[in-house]
Amino acid sequence: MSAARISQRISAIAESATLAVDAKAKALKAAGRPVIGFGAGEPDFPTPGYIVQAAIEAASQPKYHRYSPAGGLPELKQAIADKTFRDSGYKAEASQVLVTNGGKQAVYNTFATLLDPGDEVIVPTPFWTTYPEAIRLGGGVPVEVFAGPEQGYLVTVDQLEAALTERTKILLFVSPSNPTGAVYSPEQVKEIGQWAASKGLWVVTDEIYEHLTYDGVPFTSIATAVPELGDKMVILNGVAKTYAMTGWRVGWMIGPADVIKAATNLQSHATSNVSNIPQVAALAAVSGPLTAVDEMKVAFDRRRKAIVAGLNAIDGVDCPTPKGAFYVYADVRALLGKEFPSANGPVRPATSAELAALILDEVEVAVVPGEAFGPSGYLRLSYALGDDDLATGVARLQDFLGKAK
Structure with missing residues (x-):
């Protein structure tokens, strides 16, 4: 056969x-x-001119023509940690950061690192199209929890509880949301995070739209709002949306040092380092203003x-x-x-x-x-x-x- x-x-x-x-x-x-x-x-x-200029200058420097650490330029990792504290109040060390080829690689790396075959991930739905595919590639099972327009596309703790099984390992949390644009209130974020902590779940939160909220609605990082989640937390982010850098392909994941080390090992075999020139551009972006x-x-x-x-x-x-x-x-x-x-x-x-x-x-x-x-x-x-x-x-x-x- x-x-x-x-x-x-x-x-x-x-x-x-x-x-x-x-x-x-x-x-x-x-x-x-x-x-x-x-x-x-x-x-x-x-992309803002000062970011482009940083890339142009980097391209002429021979040190950026060579391999660099698979996990990211050390100065960029530190800048990402600093930026995260500035924007969401979440304290992380540079050793807890992995720079990835866009946000999608951060999503894949995270699920590939955390999941074993059959592990379940609760996925609030509507979801970004890549999430369930990355979960399946990591050997996991996406469990959809649908919230329609009648509830503002926002899932409730009761819905999450109903989806919980003995195989549940991770809650995926995304606010602001792609595809709906929904944003959870600070109270809702705290309630959901405390529920996840009480169940011993990991939380993977995608914060790439953190700076895009309207009508005075605040962005609330579940990592900051619920410190009792402890080290069962992975934050996904990138420069694509905030700085109009979709084509530069620089994202990152922030998590416990052991998870980041394992994900870095994976990336060292998959792609090695992110291109140095976009990394320098990203450094200018995250270190600069939000103008x-x-x-x-x-x-x-x-x-x-x-x-x-x-x-x-x-x-x-x-x-x-x-x-x-x-x-x-x-x-x-x-x-x-x-x-x-x-x-x-x-x-x-x-x-x-x-x-x-x-x-x-x-x-x-x-x-x-x-x-x-x-x-x-x-x-x-x-x-x-x-x-x-x-x-x-x-x-x-x-x-x-x-x-x-």
Whole structure:
């Protein structure tokens, strides 16, 4: 009997839906189609000049043309520890930091390091599309806990308790959330963290949107709010969203020294060090002011209000106002099964995936369907794009979705 060409482990991984949508939108634009892309969570601003200049200067220094420690440049690790204390009040040593090739490698490293086969991870849902795949790659089992728009996309302790089993090892906690933009209040963060501590669970918290909250809503780090979690805590973060550095690929994980040492061993065999030039750029970013993100937030807030108002003007669309990140998560369940015109005659999309495909084909607007993040019936749209494109895209959606019968 011939062996399968692709391993079961890798065959089971789904393509990143957000990257797939973005790639298709960019391919259509390259072919001359006027596509508006709401798919990728990518600020449309350039990386601040002082960060770029630091990279340019680093590129001319021979010491950065060589291998560096797999765990990250020592000065960057210290700067990340200092930045974390500055921004969230969480005290960590440089030895507790691992610099990774973007936030995704930090996610993978963490689950690969902490999980044994069959260990369960509670995943509040809707979730970022990479989390369950990274959990499975680490041998774990993602356990989805769904919170819909009626509860602000925020899970409760009662829901978490119902998902708990003897195999549960980790609670994944994300606030502000991708894909919903939901932000847990300080009281909710504390309640959830204390519950996890009382159960002896690890908490893995992704804080990459920490500086993107609106309407006076505070960011609360569960690591700081619940010190009783002790050393069963891993913080994930990176420079991508705060400093408009998605393409530079620098993220990190912060955790107990033994976990970081083990994850560094893994990374030493997987990729070795992150490219030195982006590390120097990241050093300039985390050591510098937060002026860039403050300026971006003004634009994001304006776009947030515009897209929520525009989507809620469509019959059959319910779009809660997000309090963080730069996404809206629109409930389109009322549109499924309705009739829409198309080039090939009337169509009745039964799922949000079918509706998203129809929207792209008919009006050249790229959105990501709820199936990428959990149950069907929702569309995620990033408002981290230019004001004109946002207005044009929303107008196309209003025109097309308004034709539902």
